[in-house]
Amino acid sequence: MGDEDWEAEIINPHVSSYVPVFEKDRYSSGANGDTFNRTPSSSSEMDDGPSRRDHFMRSGFASGRSLGNRDAGEPNKRENTSTMGGFGGGKGFGNRDNEFDQDEGMQRTSGLFGSRRPALRGTGSGDTSQSRSGSGSGRGGYKGLNEEVITGSGKNSWKSEAEGGESGDIQGPKVTYIPPPPPEDEDSIFAHYQTGINFDKYDTILVEISGHDAPPAILTFEEANLCQTLNNNIAKAGYTKLTPVQKYSIPIILAGRDLMACAQTGSGKTAAFLLPILAHMMRDGITASRFKELQEPECIIVAPTRELINQIYLEARKFSFGTCVRAVVIYGGTQLGHSIRQIVQGCNILCATPGRLMDIIGKEKIGLRQIKYLVLDEADRMLDMGFGPEMKKLISCPGMPSKEERQTLMFSATFPEEIQRLAGEFLKSNYLFVAVGQVGGACRDVQQTIFQVGQYSKREKLVEILRNTGDERTMVFVETKKKADFIATFLCQEKISTTSIHGDREQREREQALGDFRCGKCPVLVATSVAARGLDIENVQHVINFDLPSTIDEYVHRIGRTGRCGNTGRAISFFDPDSDNHLAQPLVKILSDAQQDVPGWLEEIAFSTYVPGFGGSTRGNVFASVDTRKGKSTLNTTGFSSSQASNPVDDESWD
Numbered sequence: 001m002g003d004e005d006w007e008a009e010i011i012n013p014h015v016s017s018y019v020p021v022f023e024k025d026r027y028s029s030g031a032n033g034d035t036f037n038r039t040p041s042s043s044s045e046m047d048d049g050p051s052r053r054d055h056f057m058r059s060g061f062a063s064g065r066s067l068g069n070r071d072a073g074e075p076n077k078r079e080n081t082s083t084m085g086g087f088g089g090g091k092g093f094g095n096r097d098n099e100f101d102q103d104e105g106m107q108r109t110s111g112l113f114g115s116r117r118p119a120l121r122g123t124g125s126g127d128t129s130q131s132r133s134g135s136g137s138g139r140g141g142y143k144g145l146n147e148e149v150i151t152g153s154g155k156n157s158w159k160s161e162a163e164g165g166e167s168g169d170i171q172g173p174k175v176t177y178i179p180p181p182p183p184e185d186e187d188s189i190f191a192h193y194q195t196g197i198n199f200d201k202y203d204t205i206l207v208e209i210s211g212h213d214a215p216p217a218i219l220t221f222e223e224a225n226l227c228q229t230l231n232n233n234i235a236k237a238g239y240t241k242l243t244p245v246q247k248y249s250i251p252i253i254l255a256g257r258d259l260m261a262c263a264q265t266g267s268g269k270t271a272a273f274l275l276p277i278l279a280h281m282m283r284d285g286i287t288a289s290r291f292k293e294l295q296e297p298e299c300i301i302v303a304p305t306r307e308l309i310n311q312i313y314l315e316a317r318k319f320s321f322g323t324c325v326r327a328v329v330i331y332g333g334t335q336l337g338h339s340i341r342q343i344v345q346g347c348n349i350l351c352a353t354p355g356r357l358m359d360i361i362g363k364e365k366i367g368l369r370q371i372k373y374l375v376l377d378e379a380d381r382m383l384d385m386g387f388g389p390e391m392k393k394l395i396s397c398p399g400m401p402s403k404e405e406r407q408t409l410m411f412s413a414t415f416p417e418e419i420q421r422l423a424g425e426f427l428k429s430n431y432l433f434v435a436v437g438q439v440g441g442a443c444r445d446v447q448q449t450i451f452q453v454g455q456y457s458k459r460e461k462l463v464e465i466l467r468n469t470g471d472e473r474t475m476v477f478v479e480t481k482k483k484a485d486f487i488a489t490f491l492c493q494e495k496i497s498t499t500s501i502h503g504d505r506e507q508r509e510r511e512q513a514l515g516d517f518r519c520g521k522c523p524v525l526v527a528t529s530v531a532a533r534g535l536d537i538e539n540v541q542h543v544i545n546f547d548l549p550s551t552i553d554e555y556v557h558r559i560g561r562t563g564r565c566g567n568t569g570r571a572i573s574f575f576d577p578d579s580d581n582h583l584a585q586p587l588v589k590i591l592s593d594a595q596q597d598v599p600g601w602l603e604e605i606a607f608s609t610y611v612p613g614f615g616g617s618t619r620g621n622v623f624a625s626v627d628t629r630k631g632k633s634t635l636n637t638t639g640f641s642s643s644q645a646s647n648p649v650d651d652e653s654w655d
């Protein structure tokens with residue numbers, strides 16, 4: 001079923017069991033949190049309209065707080081969008097304009113290096129502007145795959161609030177959202193979930209380290225010789241044993257070396273860089289930073305999504321508890337003034353999304369001269385065509401120490417070789433490369449199942465699965481923002497408590513959705529790839545790829561939302577032969593590398609779509625792709641990301 005069909009069905013549902021979502025919300029906190037589904041009185045609106053379509057147009061769906069509605073206050077709004085209101089971020093039902101059809105992941109092939117993002121263009125509002133889609137002319141911000149909005153190019157385009165970044169008249173409404181402060185009590189700061197039954201199996205994962213003069217791995221936290229406060233925090237966080245990526249990365253970072261580390265999802269990469277950085281800071285006798293208009297942090301950490309950078313910040317706050325190190329987080333979709341207020345109070349570790357970081361640097365609230373550590377989490381994403389230009393600008397900003405003078409650290413579960421080569425520009429030539437297990441491999445604690453399901457059968461299959469999973473927490477990934485809303489609404493109609501997260505939702509809604517999912521109020525979260533990377537949510541037992549992503553790396557990240565830290569999880573993917581055949585070959589490899597059953601039909605498709613040079617399944621060839629400096633085989637789990645790269649400009653989603 002194509003998007004057109006989804007729309008048609010929601011507007012003019014033909015299924016007899018259809019009940020409008022705004023009558024159904026007693027069952028669910030709904031696809032959009034506190035919106036339509038808590039409006040039982042709206043049933044009357046149902047009855048007096050001449051058509052279902054009119055109900056949607058007249059009902060709360062067009063109110064600006066309704067499902068996916070991004071139209072309120074949108075300048076230059078297209079007429080049909082405004083009359084339709086609601087779903088899909090201003091992409092009105094039935095609108096067949098190409099522009100409106102572009103969405104985060106409509107395209108099935110990836111751009112160069114797997115990017116769906118074009119090079120920067122124009123002057124955008126960046127992440128200073130409200131998260132909205134639709135016409136939005138003059139807004140160059142990108143919200144696509146799993147990323148934040150990027151500002152326009154050049155320093156002059158790092159528009160701040162005062163300069164028009166948020167308040168300029170072509171920029172859309174000013175962002176006023178101030179995220180609630182995280183709880184300050186110690187129990188909340190150190191809240192954690194238990195490692196799983198397979199945690200000890202991490203010890204058996206092969207690790208390869210390449211580069212010269214690598215320091216030996218450590219086997220225990222004690223060997224790291226950290227200060228007492230850090231050790232206390234590690235204990236309070238419930239960490240008793242190092243994960244492999246920590247065993248290798250901590251001594252490397254403590255030795256002052258640059259590092260590119262690739263380790264499976266959920267295996268503790270965040271602590272692997274935070275702990276040694278904090279240890280360095282403590283050893284260097286860092287002094288508490290004070291209120292100053294210009295802050296000069298020692299460390300900058302960047303990550304591609306707002307929720308992820310916030311999570312990293314919470315980890316930094318946890319491990320620096322009781323020290324004078326102050327971590328600050330800034331990200332798009334929130335009030336710029338709020339970010340500035342956080343920074344001026346003192347900042348040693350700045351956790352930021354790229355767009356907001358460049359805005360703040362442009363406003364001269366952050367000076368870079370003291371930077372000793374630059375961390376790129378989800379580094380392959382941070383260096384691809386989407387964020388790469390922004391990261392290059394960052395390292396060439398006035399004051400930024402050269403790569404010889406700073407320590408640069410890159411972490412991810414996937415590292416396409418093309419991106420590794422790009423990374424060289426950021427790293428000292430003697431950087432070390434740590435590969436834990438198969439580069440880009442899937443976590444073996446996730447049981448992967450692939451069903452062959454055509455578009456028209458996907459919803460039925462989804463409901464069937466969700467009925468069997470009960471209240472177990474499940475993330476359902478779809479390919480477009482619009483479809484995320486459709487599916488979330490559909491599940492609410494089916495009395496399955498569901499919420500959704502995607503790039504067209506306002507930040508407040510995104511955080512509410514994540515909160516509802518985390519606490520179990522909505523055990524099902526429908527998400528686009530914006531939630532694919534890094535998110536660490538307790539008790540996510542299932543990931544369902546309702547739509548498969550366009551690249552195998554994205555698949556690896558998505559399924560990595562479950563089966564974390566030695567816990568087990570399940571991932572079910574709907575493979576549609578009409579659109580997913582290009583993934584058959586890399587999927588077979590991922591499955592066989594992770595010692596999963598490979599369906600015969602998938603092998604057949606993989607065989608029939610064989611691409612010479614990919615290399616096929618290489619079970620046992622654990623380090624088929626590692627450090628590109630070795631000039632080894634080009635086999636990697638990204639499969640076709642470069643060889644079949646499409647024009648990235650065709651392959652993005654702007655709004």
Ligand SMILES: Nc1ncnc2c1ncn2[C@@H]1O[C@H](COP(=O)(O)OP(=O)(O)OP(=O)(O)O)[C@@H](O)[C@H]1O
Pocket residue numbers: 192193195238239240241242243246263264265266267268269270271412413533534535536560561564565
């Ligand atoms: N040594 C440890 N002992 C116990 N728990 C740990 C340890 N290291 C990390 N964890 C926990 O494991 C979980 C996953 O860690 P983290 O989010 O850093 O994984 P990751 O490798 O960055 O995953 P992803 O690739 O998805 O970003 C977190 O809840 C973290 O607190």
